[in-house]
Amino acid sequence: MAKRSSGEPLREEEKRRINKTSLQQLAGVFKFMVPYKGIFILGLVALVFSSVTLMAFPRLSGELLDIASGKPKYFSTINQAALALLGILFVQGIFSFIRVYTFSIVTERGMADVRKSIYQKIIWMPLSFFDNRRVGELMSRMIADIETLQGTFSFTLAELLRQIITLITGTVIIFYLAPTLTAFMLLTFPVLVLSALVFGKFIRKLSKTTQDTLASANVIVEESFQSVSVVKAFTNESFEINRYSTAINTVVNTALRGARYRGLFISFIVFVLFGGIVAVGWKGASLVQAQAITTGELFSFILYTSFIGFSIAGLGDIYTQLQRSIGASERVLDILHEKDENINEPVVPVKLHGDISFEHVSFAYPTRNDFTVLKDLNFHIAPGEKVALVGQSGSGKSTIINLLMRFYGAKQGSIQVDGKDIHDFNLTAYRQNIGIVPQEVILFGGTILENIAYGKPGATLEEIHAAARKANAYEFIESFPDKFGTIVGERGVKLSGGQRQRIAIARAILKDPAILILDEATSSLDAHSEVLVQQALEKLMEGRTTIIIAHRLSTIKKVDRIFVIKEGMLAETGSHAELTRLDNGIYSNLLKLQLQ
Incomplete structure (x- = not known):
């Protein structure tokens, strides 16, 4: 079963409102991680230190420029600043390794427990349970839904925490570095981000329409191949070819319509994004010229802004992944809460006579x-x-x-x-x-x-x-x-x-x-x-x-x-x-x- 990328639009059945109730639903799967909570806490600590340590990188990068322009703050030579940067990267690398490895241990073992629990539950279910469900649906619970949850606990959860830490820490730092420039940026960028989100949502809907029309065309292929003897018996080869051609033409027209809007979207993003950068750069250069901030602080500000921008952009994908995960957790827990035939008591052999x-x-x-x-x-x-x-x-x-x-x-x-x-x-x-x-x-x-x-x-x-x-x-x-x-x-x-x-x-x-x-x-x-x-x-x-x-x-x-x-x-x-x-x-x- 092919895995779907996080950038693909959600199907209707995957959409879930993220609120307190739905997050509690997702947390219901978290009980499988409880036996490994010590390792998980170690991973969280490493995640926090990794994220916070990395936030020192933009400031020390700016320090290199300040030293070069004769306005050092923390170090007296470029070599000292460069060594400090390498030290930060080394420490951050250690914490990142600990975070990735510990989260992997918890996720792999926890999801193995989920898989075993679901298989045990399904295999003990009465036949009436299987009357109402297709094997493909149950296989999807065993494979696709658990893979979704595995991605959430090993990557999405860590990314969510990292992006939040980066967003909060970065915002605090840029306010401290250049409050005037920060206020100017906050007046400009929210409009750009909101415009991009609205336009992006529209593009994803068009992409979904293209996928749906292609799926309809593929159904024609599947039906005609499976029933090829009937097609030939009724000499309907030309009819099926015309039917498929019509469906493919619809796919092409829909895809080209989407391509036009996607081209406009990319042009809009390039213009608006770089226009925003030019605006912030213009304001920052004016502040440097007025000696309100140093060149190094401006450079650090731009790097911190980039970190914050990537965090905001990443939260969109994380939100989509959380919606999928909530849906997956609901379906998994629905099975785990079903009444099965396992009464958890010792089996005492009995020899019947057959009356x-x-x-x-x-x-x-x-x-x-x-x-x-x-x-x-x-x-x-x-x-x-x-x-x-x-x-x-x-x-x-x-x-x-x-x-x-x-x-x-x-x-x-x-x-x-x-x-x-x-x-x-x-x-x-x-x-x-x-x-x-x-x-x-x-x-x-x-x-x-x-x-x-x-x-x-x-x-x-x-x-x-x-x-x-x-x-x-x-x-x-x-x-x-x-x-x-x-x-x-x-x-x-x-x-x-x-x-x-x-x-x-x-x-x-x-x-x-x-x-x-x-x-x-x-x-x-x-x-x-x-x-x-x-x-x-x-x-x-x-x-x-x-x-x-x-x-x-x-x-x-x-x-x-x-x-x-x-x-x-x-x-x-x-x-x-x-x-x-x-x-x-x-x-x-x-x-x-x-x-x-």
Whole structure:
């Protein structure tokens, strides 16, 4: 993700009013710096000394001219003044190093704590949290927002303090050096600064408009490239070219309009800024001629004025960065304040037998509260029983699994395992008893060994090999040059569908769950792979309570019972043989349709 420079205009969602409340919001992130407060205070002290020491530089530079014109104040020779200047620069350099290094220590360690806290918080969030947020948004919190805060605490905060110290100290000094010239400058420069700020704001708005129009043009490119087959199928190449050309022409016209104003802005700034310098120089030369101040004092005054001018200019960027930081802190703290599934208590392992009961369960997803998916659902599954869930898409099969896994909580009714409400179990200990083999297997980008071991972190090599053998995966794994060290690629793309399924089965076997969930694990496989996977699944199901979400009814003939779900309710139940004998039954009709 590309970082945006501080000079870019703020997007609407980045604009934040800087007041007491918003600064308190930003300070909420500062608690992560508290463990390193000693180092931070040392950095602040070094910052103050660095800034104050540097403020002696303009005065001693002016002293060189005063010595040369025969009007020394502090030193008698040019060499002494030059050595004093070098000494100031050396001391200032030491303090600057201490400030940069200490602030970096505090920021790096503090932001590492923020990253770990946010990742820990997100990974413990319930599935309902992810229903309302895109992965890209969460990645932005983890990367862009924390980078913004990191820049604030390592650079922006230090710069803000340094500019304030420079502004205050410099103003006091020039009042002391040349009060008349200072008063003249203060009558001139505020008008120039305000004019520049207003004009600059207008230019930034034009720049944002150009960026927006370019983004619109890029959307056309992205859409046409992603849907190039549709473009070609409808022979709309010329249409897309014209559409893109029109958008680019708009970008060019907007950019040229901005360039005209930007040119005027630069000309205005050069004229007004140097005009102000000429005015101050004219007044200063008049005071030197009248012997009201020395040449060296005038030179020092000009240097101090430059320091003050740079400080005022720098505060604009700092203000923009603070606005971004306040927005970033709000988004980060919003996540940290969310309620998660981590109850911070020791996990006491529990061994379930797999007796499952749904009693008057009703449920609607939080994102669709107006649509009830399950309606007064009741059923019982005995330990070790193999049950298949059958029904049309949207009937509630996956929702039953989501509730059993405690991904969501039932709206009404209760779900019990081994005679105990599932919410009375420690969540981690409870889920350790459930294994799942999904239809679309997701593997992590590491090795085959790491992906199988994910079912039981800390498993021995012998246990992993045994699980691979039971899953009919050992043979193909050993055929690879790197064997169990083979990299599977992102989401397992380097393996075939059947190979991924068998690794997922090996992972489930290694976990040794009391309750097994199979989401039609063979539906997308070829005949040869399906046979191998089916054999592995039969070994996996031995002695476990198994719930199978079935799409192809031919794969569930051997289960103990079949639950036919229709519109969130249990419509039919029985074995394959029993349900096929029902005249005009839902299951028998579905079977006839598939056989056709």
